[in-house]
Amino acid sequence: MPTISVFPKSEEAPILLHAQGLCKAFGGQVVLDKIELELRQGEVILLRGENGSGKTTLLNILTGNLKPDSGEINYFSNGSPRSYCFPQRWWQELNPFDHFTPEFVAREGIGRTWQDVRLFGSQSLRDNLAIAMSNRFGDNPFFALFSPHHVIEREVEINQAANTMLTHLGLAGREDSSADKISLGQSKRVAIARAVLSGAKILFLDEPLSGLDRQGINDVLTLLQSLVNEQHLTLVIVEHLFNQSHLQGLITTDWLLDNRDITVSTAQTPIHVSSTDTARPAWFSLLAGKNTDFIEESLPHGALLTRIRQPDFFNSPSNPVLEIKDLVINRGQRDIIGLDDQGDIRGFSLTLYEGEIVILQAPNGWGKSTLIGAISGLITPRLGDICLFGQSINDNPVWERIHKGLKVLTSNEKLFPNLSVKEIIEITNNQTDISIFFPNIANRKCSSLSGGEKQRLAFLCQIAPSLSSTLNVLDEPFHGLDYNAVAEVITHLLSGLKTKAVFITIPFGYKP
Amino acid sequence: MNYLLHLLVYFDIYAILALSLNLVVGYCGLLTLAHASFYAIGGYACALLMLTANWGFLPAMLTGAFLSAVASLTISLSAWRLRGDFFVLASLAVQTLIYSAIYNWSSSKYPIGSWENLTNGSFGLTGIPSPKLFGWEINGTFDYAVFATGVAGLCGFILWRLKSSPWGRLLLAMRDDELAARGLGKNTRLAKIQAIAIASAIAAVAGALYATHVRYLNPDSASLDESILMLNMVIVGGLGNFRGPLVGAAILVGLPEILRFFDFPDAQAANLRLLIYGLLLVLLMHFRPQGIAGNYRLE
């Protein structure tokens, strides 16, 4: 299949990576078929495609995490070219210096970040960055023992570089905080910096903006911009529809993965549906349907509550489904939910009525997941009451709340990795037959699904229309989903909206 | 006084073992049940070389450490691919293998230390000479306590320097997220081999100390019980830092001695000890999964 390549300004820039004839199939399912691609220095690529089109697979192949079935990859990013041909011969596997493994590919100047960040959680931020830089002596226990002054000399340099980088990231003063205690936006930036400090010339970023509020998105974008302008790095960014608009202006080239092949074009036109600062996310209108009556309310600490009242099901604010009264929740020493803008304890109150869809948009660190944890019974609030269908559920454990009609989809839903899709659907014991949504992958193990496929499965299993009255609570339910999948799950959600309410949370806005 | 000095020697030996085991369990996140095997290899190698070849203590001990490091490849190679439960099983297999080799490598027709009767089986090795070091004949209990404390201090210093080096940092990163560390170009397989080899070599030093202190060695020192005792020290004391294993070693060496003051008959005391170990572990896992002084919890 022909690939159309247009490289306007970077035509003369040196090629850093060239791959051709890349094929990858899982079982009988062909995901990539004779892909050819080329990366030049300074390019910023948006790699897009529907859920399950093979974006992560391609990223894994180009970073040495997965072997292609056949094809050839050439890296020119590190001075001396290195090429890998597939399928590899058995004797190549034995050669300890020619392995196609993440560490060898990383030494060719290839860096990557993961969608789930993967910082070294128990270590300080400084150490997280310091580890990326190589200390020729210090990484060897022999020198560490017998030649400490060589090691220390380099350590001083490394720690200085790490501190400088942290200052650059706006994290001065936090050098010694442990990496699992910073916000999502901060940790995504530290992860990018870590890859850069490891000597990456090409950086592959898997959904760097997902799950971030406006502040986090801006911070990551500023960092990426400076990497491109000042360090002339080459970036390949995988990002889903709803965040793509933020990347406009940064992207020079567009890779569209579709039907096992890649189409290359220059990015000139705005890519798709936009969602600017003020406008609501595009899926709001899908949820609202013909009804465009949004009732908005602002909450403390920059959160925004939107109510959509389903004309067919909503009568008057008389039948409460969920009542939260004067809730105060603490994590450790600190109160998180229930403070007003001045930081005084006020208690958080919220009522959801029958036939309402309520969307809570709040910045990272606001406490969305904490609130949902309290509703579902995983976290015990310090003060306050939660009632479901008029009955207090304060003393009910998780499973009793579920029997009373609560359905929760958490943001990092853990599906059973070793069960097949079919088995998971059977376990959830749905009234409707949702296996029709998964015609091709019913027998696949859950751990082999793509990010979007997993989210879609979790959504459809958790949120099943049922006969009894239910409250659906969804924490960031659309993350990782493409437009079609969002439309599909929303239709599914609404198809059963009889005597229910829906509560959705998403990241948004700025933290004041 | 003599009694306290004996206790100090035991503490030294187990402190070395616990600290070195912590390098594997606490820093690499690999739960191994084979540590006692490497301890025994060190003890047997040192004892045999001194008994049959008349080697001095230092070369015999270093040879034992080297052999132990080589033998540790059996578990580090399986750590290339295995993690979690499967690695525990692989280490258990290695432990069983080495224990039965030591137990069965005997034949009464041949002299001890010959190829046919290397370990003298369950009878063990007796009459191991006491160490002589640069003209210092280490004979009395006091001398030995000084010597053992010196060796433990040295081993502790080596481990401490390694753990606070960039290499130690690499181990911690690998424990937290191996794939992320590899993505930064780190050779984690090599780091695992190095860590396990160093830990095993140091365990062998403890073995040499034990053999020359007690002057008798039998296959019990390679037994699973011994491995579990070491693991207990690390887990009770706490994983992933330096003081944890020391605290654990002190508690588990001290506990049987405290029981001794209560005048239980010997047979009961042994059972009681096991009971208390078990109880301690269960309570700890419930209330303080990272151990008394540790900062990392095993999943």
Ligand SMILES: Nc1ncnc2c1ncn2[C@@H]1O[C@H](COP(=O)(O)OP(=O)(O)OP(=O)(O)O)[C@@H](O)[C@H]1O
């Ligand atoms: N280990 C595996 N075994 C079998 N099939 C797999 C495996 N990994 C991925 N697949 C399948 O290959 C296809 C491509 O997966 P991939 O993760 O690359 O998609 P993606 O483009 O990243 O999708 P998403 O947007 O949902 O993250 C999917 O249909 C997925 O189910």
Ligand SMILES: [Mg+2]
């Ligand atoms: Mg993906």
